[in-house]
Amino acid sequence: MGISIVLLAYKESENLKILLPQIIDNLKKTKEAYEILVIDTAEPLDNTEVVCEEFGAKYINQEEPGFAGAFRTGIKYACMDKFLIMDSDGSHNPIYIPDIYNMFVNSNCDLAIGSRYVKGGHTSDSKSSIVMSKILNTVFRICLGIKASDISTDFRMYHTNQLKSISLKCKNYDVLQEVLLKLKMNRKDFKIGEVPITFDQRMFGESKRKLIPFIISYVQTLIRLVSIRLSTSTTFKNLFLYGIFGLSAAFVEYCIFILLYKVTSMSPEQVNIIGALCGLAFSFPTNTFLNFKKTNNLFKRFVSYGSICFVGMGFSTFIIFIFKDSMNLLVLKAFLMIFVSIVQFILNKKITYRD
Template identity: 65%
Template sequence: MSISTVLLAYKEAENLKVLLPQIKKQLDSTGEKYEIIVIDTEKPLDNTEEVCKQFGAQYVNQKYPKFGGAFRTGIECAKYDKFLILDSDGSHNPKYIPAIYRAMKPDIDLVIGSRYTKGGRTNDSRTSVIMSHCLNFVFRIALGIRAKDISTDYRLYRTEQLKKVKLDSENYDILEEVLLKLKLLNGKLRIAEVPIVFKKRLFGESKRALIPFMISYLKTLLRLIGIRIKHTLGK
């Protein structure tokens, strides 16, 4: 096994100074070959490139717009058989990397660092937690995904599978889109969840805008339901 570790960055240089050494330490503990790829904005907005050089991470500017475009850029750049992604703002503690790695058994397609499985916890605001639970419930039922936390991007995928799916969402809803399309690709999606504690970001402010976020998710929900129905009828 070898691991491509991807972080999507939008003015996260200060956070990366803290995270990159921690990520390297945890990846070293797996004993596997790895690469760390930081996907920055199309045009640099801070000194992320210099931070990457300092800590030996590969620096790449995203090819496509918004969060979804950065995610797709990361998939294209990954060259190893496992694809690990986590937030670059410090909300995902790298200390969980070894447990997530160990959970990727031969019969597992995807491992999620989960806030909502037994032992998991989130330190997000009450409003955000309520919204997250509602979102997870609706998408879980609508898409038939058997996991408790499907709106987090602390995940370990099989890179070959990721490269086979065509992803269209531009925003954070790509996290649900990829689950459905992996499920349709495989006939089923075998998921393991590892409990994590979700923390508040280290430095900077959240990049999520509430209204566009909600509208995007609603549109994606309807689109993905349509894809699922079409796939079922086509069998």
């Protein structure tokens, strides 16, 4: 029994000199046995090992590349029944360790998260970073069905045996979403608790995250994790058929959009509305009778389906109004159709075709 606290370090010796004594002080407040594992790069790049020896932390060189490789190395060598991971750059303040521990133990959670986005949480990131982070969190939360406000932070406490029971394939920071999905798939009643924290700027050194590779990695992971989630349920079949019927409806809608936009004097917004209504007329009967096969309560289902479509139509029309003069309209319309279709599938699955 106890806590394995895992710190993933990449040239963080200066930060560790400050963090390790603070971590030790706060671990003592839990009155649990503990071990501190510092996972350094495969080839040492600074004097992290010396700092670990000074404060009694176990120094381990990661056995696989990338953030996820270091994470898996930490899981492999953790010996206690609780597994707490946090950043080594000072952005995760050790004062929150007792709060996360108490949430984990007293609320009987499968996972406790130090969250920036619950009431009382805060982050010192730039506004653009906050917006991007919240968008990613929202998309992953909806698509993966994970009930947490902050699923991109790694300040978390897990059950070590649960971590050791799953196979993680991701290579970068996207492992943080992969581990949530796979733990959730293993436990039907998977419970997450969140503790408000303040996310600080790193104390020394530079961030290791590169924006473009970071975004590309997350998009690839989203596609892969959604496919894993859907393949375990009838939702996959529904999504596949929805995609087939949706592509047909989208083709009709897109052709109408191009035709009316090119040969009439109607505004892009008007053309978008007409195209969306035509898509609705095609997609509702095909999804109702051929995909979900829900033939009862047709009027109620039509009202629900139509309402969801009207919300999507309103959103896409608003976006077209905002960006029609600064973006290629046909490309913008194509992207909007993809995004809106995915959201509409999720909402219709949960609302319109729910028994």
